[in-house]
Amino acid sequence: MLTRVFGWLAVAGLAVGLVMSFGVAPRELTQGNVQRIMYVHVPAAWVAYLAFVVVFAASLVYLATRRPGADRVAHASAETGVVFTGLAIAAGSIWGKPTWGTWWTWDARLTTTAILFVIYLGYLLLRGMVDDHERGARYAAVVGIIGALDIPLVHFSVLWWRTLHQPPSVGRPEASAMDPIILVTLLANVVAFTLLYVYFVGKGVRILRRREEALA
């Protein structure tokens, strides 16, 4: 029931976000319409990080309490996170082609996101390959914790290795160049994507529970 409410909220949010992205927000002067990709790219990246933090927390809870619910939340959140990481990379790539002139470059944040993508793909692969359900949940929780602990290390190593990405434009006092309408549009999309994430995880948890009941 609650999941359904979040689903409809997400639909409404996405509709508002779409209208604002294409109708309300002005065309950016230097980049043109290409800049509108940001309204997908940034929220997707945000949801990806949120999802992996949830995987970390749920994994800790699972190992401490062994509640199957925590395991399902971690599983569903990881699946959603991987999808949104892929979406963020794809959207960034499409934006990068006209802006940087290349689909892919080994820039710091691109690389970090790509590494996260493969870490959590490995996590999902592991879940699929362990026959015993309870054992799979335990192993996945360990990988979920280590993957999250690894994020700062990956971030700094890749940052020192090379950097080209423009610094983030939200939440920095000197980056006041952003039009308030653009900012509001971006935030509306972030909210919409977060609602969508909650809906996906809720739905995923229910499917996982049904599957376990069916197999039990």
Add this chain to the structure above:
Amino acid sequence: MSAFARRAFIVLWKDFAIERRSKETLNALAFFALLLLFLFQFSLGSDRERLTAALPGLLWLGFVLSGLLALGRSFVIERENDCWEGLLLAPGDKSAIFLGKLGGNLLLMLAVETLILLLFGVFFNVDVGASLGPLALIVLLGTIGFAALGTLFAAMTAHVRARELLFPVLLLPVQVPVLLATVKATEAALTGAPLASVAHWLGLLVAADVVYVVAGLLTFDFILEP
């Protein structure tokens, strides 16, 4: 010696004794290291300058590939020899087993890495002796990080279908920070730059080692459960 340290040491000694008597893994790994060298030479051609530029990366590629083979086997032998139950029944804190296994794997990897370094010195004309001190430190720091998570994931994948596939797929992405740091630091060490110029990379390696070893100690219990 506390009980914990003694338990860890017993596991380490057991692995060492098995390897000393059978020499199974070490022999195969030495041969594999030699083959890797051929492979690098053939795939990059004989252009000496290009080889020199790629050397730090190749060196760590050699360490990683041989390390994957070495670590991947470390818990499979327990299963093949029906010793897994013995590990489960061992009294006390299971993280001592992790520490012992990690020590054994570390010794094995360091032995192979010494061999690879020697081979590089002979075949690729690397002056290993000139920067031995810094190089030894970097190799040690990098190998601890690699072996810590490798030991943990090897214990995990010992029970999984397609473990040869899943082990590298799980381990390699998580090891990216260690790989970047060691390659950059090795590059500096081989060109004779002072270690202070790569202090931030060494700091990252130390941080990674601490995080991985502590995470391994804390989570190993959950992996060894029946």
